[in-house]
Amino acid sequence: MRIVLAIALCCLIPPAQAAAANSxxxxxxxxxFEHWCSACHAPEPTxxxxxxxxxxxxxNRYKGRVPAALEQRxxxxxxxIEAVIRSGLHAMPRFRKTEISDRQMHDIAAYLAKGAQxxxxxxxxx
Amino acid sequence: xxxxxxxxxxxxxxxxxxxxxxxxxxxxEWVFSNSEDLELYRDPYSFFWDTPxxxxxxxxxxxxxxxxxxxxxxxxxxxxxxxxPISTGRNLTYGTAAPVMGGSIVVDLKRLxxxxxxxxKRHYALVEPGVxxxxxxxxxxxxxxxxxxxxxxxxxxxxxxxALDHGVGLTTAPYRDHFGAHCGMEVVLPDGELMRTxxxxxxxxxxxxxxxYGQGPWVDGLFGQGNFGIVTKMGFWLMPQPEAxxxxxxxxxxxxxxxxxxxxxxxxxxxxxxxYPSLDSPMGAETLGFGQAGQADRPxxxxxxxxxxxxxxxxxxxxxxxxxVWRLTLRFYGSEETVKAGWAYARRRxxxxxxxxxxxxxxxxxxxxxxxxxxxxxxxxxxxxxLQLFKIVEPDLNNGEPLDGHADFWAVLPRxxxxxxxGQRVIFETQRRMGVKPTFNPFSCPQMFYARSFNxxxxxxxxxxxxxxxxxxxxxxxxxxxxCAEAGFPQYRSNIYTQELAASFYSFNGHxxxxxxxxxxxxxxxxxxxxxxxxxxxxxxxRASKAEPG
Numbered sequence: 001m002r003i004v005l006a007i008a009l010c011c012l013i014p015p016a017q018a019a020a021a022n023s024x025x026x027x028x029x030x031x032x033f034e035h036w037c038s039a040c041h042a043p044e045p046t047x048x049x050x051x052x053x054x055x056x057x058x059x060n061r062y063k064g065r066v067p068a069a070l071e072q073r074x075x076x077x078x079x080x081i082e083a084v085i086r087s088g089l090h091a092m093p094r095f096r097k098t099e100i101s102d103r104q105m106h107d108i109a110a111y112l113a114k115g116a117q118x119x120x121x122x123x124x125x126x
Numbered sequence: 127x128x129x130x131x132x133x134x135x136x137x138x139x140x141x142x143x144x145x146x147x148x149x150x151x152x153x154x155e156w157v158f159s160n161s162e163d164l165e166l167y168r169d170p171y172s173f174f175w176d177t178p179x180x181x182x183x184x185x186x187x188x189x190x191x192x193x194x195x196x197x198x199x200x201x202x203x204x205x206x207x208x209x210x211p212i213s214t215g216r217n218l219t220y221g222t223a224a225p226v227m228g229g230s231i232v233v234d235l236k237r238l239x240x241x242x243x244x245x246x247k248r249h250y251a252l253v254e255p256g257v258x259x260x261x262x263x264x265x266x267x268x269x270x271x272x273x274x275x276x277x278x279x280x281x282x283x284x285x286x287x288x289a290l291d292h293g294v295g296l297t298t299a300p301y302r303d304h305f306g307a308h309c310g311m312e313v314v315l316p317d318g319e320l321m322r323t324x325x326x327x328x329x330x331x332x333x334x335x336x337x338x339y340g341q342g343p344w345v346d347g348l349f350g351q352g353n354f355g356i357v358t359k360m361g362f363w364l365m366p367q368p369e370a371x372x373x374x375x376x377x378x379x380x381x382x383x384x385x386x387x388x389x390x391x392x393x394x395x396x397x398x399x400x401x402y403p404s405l406d407s408p409m410g411a412e413t414l415g416f417g418q419a420g421q422a423d424r425p426x427x428x429x430x431x432x433x434x435x436x437x438x439x440x441x442x443x444x445x446x447x448x449x450x451v452w453r454l455t456l457r458f459y460g461s462e463e464t465v466k467a468g469w470a471y472a473r474r475r476x477x478x479x480x481x482x483x484x485x486x487x488x489x490x491x492x493x494x495x496x497x498x499x500x501x502x503x504x505x506x507x508x509x510x511x512x513l514q515l516f517k518i519v520e521p522d523l524n525n526g527e528p529l530d531g532h533a534d535f536w537a538v539l540p541r542x543x544x545x546x547x548x549g550q551r552v553i554f555e556t557q558r559r560m561g562v563k564p565t566f567n568p569f570s571c572p573q574m575f576y577a578r579s580f581n582x583x584x585x586x587x588x589x590x591x592x593x594x595x596x597x598x599x600x601x602x603x604x605x606x607x608x609x610c611a612e613a614g615f616p617q618y619r620s621n622i623y624t625q626e627l628a629a630s631f632y633s634f635n636g637h638x639x640x641x642x643x644x645x646x647x648x649x650x651x652x653x654x655x656x657x658x659x660x661x662x663x664x665x666x667x668x669r670a671s672k673a674e675p676g
Contacts, residue, residue: 039260039281044501047505052514086165090530091171091529093171093218094166096215097188099215
């Protein structure tokens with residue numbers, strides 16, 4: 001029932017408005033990513049010439065098949081990102097709602113999901 | 127999803143009534159009781175993951191103010207629902223956000239996140255428990271303040287929670303003992319009363335963060351690794367931002383140089399001339415990070431293959447391998463003149479008493495570090511929070527497999543060559559006895575979290591899909607706790623599963639220390655609602671049963 005209602009509501013929102021909303025979310029998500037995620041997942045190198053732990057783990061896992069830094073990925077879905085934030089993955093712990101609220105989680109997902117980073121940049125966040 | 131649990135001796139009806147009261151007190155949005163929300167308060171690094179012994183919360187509450195914390199505590203007394211406070215909830219390897227006693231209600235203080243004061247003239251801060259090291263660092267940078275924080279390895283932890291678990295950092299000795307560097311607390315006591323310690327008790331003073339004792343018995347110690355209240359504010363002494371940092375390395379040629387090395391190290395550190403010292407040995411592999419890094423070292427494996435080697439065999443091994451046996455890294459903080467003078471003095475002093483010692487200049491930095499310099503260094507030595515240490519769980523350090531978590535074991539040893547040798551031997555023998563490949567040897571080096579002792583230990587892997595591996599890991603972990611304690615080597619902190627075991631070894635005069643703590647506990651917390659079982663202290667009503675969750 002909840003899904004049906006959500007689809008119905010989406011249909012009432014004009015596409016341009018939905019895109020703008022998504023873009024705004026991605027802009028917020030970029031800031032939240034910087035605050036909560038970048039200490040592990042940024043692309044910059046760290047001590048000993050290694051990547052940061054999250055980036056290094058993904059580099060080892062995918063061996064270059066996809067970019068190791070999350071912000072450079074184009075294959076992530078919002079649902080997957082939200083699942084990882086709330087469930088964790090291997091040594092990455094889960095995040096509580098007192099840390100990242102549901103709305104903030106959606107914003108981070110919007111930022112990292114396919115195409116949203118372009119939206120964030122076109123909205124003035126460079 | 128996790129099963130639902132109730133606190134011991136609390137009926138479902140009474141629990142429901144308590145939750146209703148909590149919702150009225152802090153808002154329904156901040157009372158978490160469904161299984162999906164409570165998943166977030168599990169310990170993903172637990173040996174007991176998904177087993178009946180996993181310590182699960184019955185609910186979680188997230189107050190935003192001190193007044194709300196007081197309301198929660200008063201309601202808990204009314205319904206005898208046990209509370210378990212967490213600060214940032216990032217006590218990974220020691221329990222994360224999960225309670226010591228299953229069925230406890232977690233009080234999640236993350237929303238108490240105010241940075242009340244940072245004074246860079248008098249070098250202190252006053253913060254709430256939800257403030258992380260990242261938060262405090264950003265605040266200091268944003269405001270251009272000239273102070274450093276001494277942060278724990280994981281920057282998402284925070285000063286209050288880390289200090290209250292006796293956590294440690296990596297700058298200079300007065301600051302890296304985080305509990306020792308605190309000055310003044312505000313605490314909600316088990317009856318809901320608000321108390322300030324030290325000079326915080328004198329309403330018209332301004333010395334709360336500068337003179338920690340006030341007058342009379344100093345009670346702050348009760349709240350470190352304790353369960354006598356919920357700390358809602360805590361002051362910390364901060365290090366003035368130094369102008370420069372320099373590190374130098376000292377190479378000692380012989381195995382037998384260790385005692386002289388330690389005496390020099392102690393002299394320099396206890397005189398306040400150096401910051402966090404690092405010791406390693408070119409003779410043996412690093413043991414931090416599961417002892418699995420790097421290539422197999424066959425000669426070293428052969429040395430250790432038949433039990434702990436004799437002194438003669440160790441020295442012969444060193445002779446065969448050649449080169450220096452110990453490498454000591456000294457870090458100096460101050461101005462360009464003082465750090466260079468400190469290094470010159472250390473060289474003169476050590477060279478004057480140890481023959482064959484050699485020196486190597488490390489990096490010199492004008493501070494703060496540039497962006498490029500930050501990418502080369504371990505940032506906690508520069509008061510900068512990060513998550514760099516999480517490299518120890520990366521797959522390339524674990525035979526290609528990502529780890530799900532780790533449980534840290536750190537024994538405290540005397541700062542002597544004999545003490546270190548005994549610690550190495552005890553851990554080696556315990557690993558061997560428990561059927562795991564030993565990773566400790568005569569060249570395993572300690573960390574120096576505290577200025578007057580060594581810390582020797584390592585991280586044991588945990589898994590969320592392999593209960594058998596967790597069972598073996600826990601058995602080894604417990605065996606290490608017991609073997610080290612029997613040798614007189616405690617842990618500096620324990621995870622929620624071994625606090626009880628670790629506490630049992632403090633047994634002088636019929637456990638008089640524990641009995642005194644219990645007298646205090648019974649007087650201060652007669653309903654036994656404050657963090658039952660934390661570090662082995664149980665309230666009277668749960669003491670006999672050790673509180674199985676309902």
